Amino acid sequence: MKSQPAIGRVEALTDLQQCIRQCQLCQDHGYIPVAHPIVSGRASDRIMVIGQAPGHRSIAQDRPFSGPGGRILQSWLEAAGFPAGYLHEHTYLSSLTRCDPGRNPRGHGDRKPSPSEMALCRPFLNAELRLLRPKVVLLVGTMAVEAFCGKIKLEDCIGSYIETEDGTLYLPLPHPSGVSRWLNDPAHKKLHQRALMLLADWRNRYNL
Structure with a gap:
């Protein structure tokens, strides 16, 4: 049986999520x-999943990873x-920034925050990690x-x-989008499969 989180932690996370939803820092600074x-x-x-930023589909549905990347x-x-259904029902979905940065001005996908x-949003992410204490990120x-591992190639x-x-x-993973071409390389596919094997092992070992 999975132990239930302490009531205080649940309330603290609820308060934090309300603060995140009310944040307008990027708007106030003119970024969006x-x-x-x-x-x-x-x-x-x-x-816990940490992505780059929600896209327009996620904002429209008020749910992270609502587009093809989520599937x-x-x-x-x-x-x-x-x-x-595990992704949305049992996984905490977070990101480096919480608002849609908008389209890439060059016309290719979403703009990178x-x-x-990211610095404006990072205190929220750090607070989530402290409160959740996830086993796997x-x-x-x-x-x-790169936000957690430094400048490094996938x-x-x-x-x-x-x-x-x-x-x-x-656990580092490539971006799950049709825009990314990283997984087109057979050698990269093998690395990705190795990552999923690690995740499968942890699922059994830690009863995730």
């Missing part, structure tokens, strides 16, 4: 026209032995990986993981 931060997750979640990420979880935007995409970290002093396991 209208702030619409989103959150998704429960204090009982033991896996791909769910398929990766299923490949590691997790059931259908700037270091200044999935770092999805280059920006999320091929040098996918298939490996970092374990912190408190026992949290950080």
Whole structure:
């Protein structure tokens, strides 16, 4: 049986999520026209996903990973032995920034949030990690990986993981989008499969 989180932690997370939803810092600083931060997750979640930023579909549905990337990420979880629906029902979904940065001005996908935007949001992410104390953190995409692992190529970290002093396991993953071409390389696919095998092992070992 999974132990239930302490009531105080549940209330603290509820308060934090309300603060995130009310945040308008990026709008006030002129980075985006209208702030619409989103959150998704429960204090009982033991896996946390950290992505780059929500896209327009996620904002429209008020739920992270509502677009094709979410479906791909769910398929990766299923490949590691997790059931259908696990991504949105049992995983805490977070990101480096909480609002849609808008379209890339060059016309290719979404705009990457700037270091200044990420700095404004980072206290929220740090607070979530402190409160949740997840067993596994999935770092999805280059920006999320570099935020925790430093400047590094995906091929040098996918298939490996970092374990912190408190026992949290950080697993780098490529970005689950049709825009990314990283998985087109057979060698990269093997690294990705190795990462999913690690996740499958942790699912059994830690009863995730």
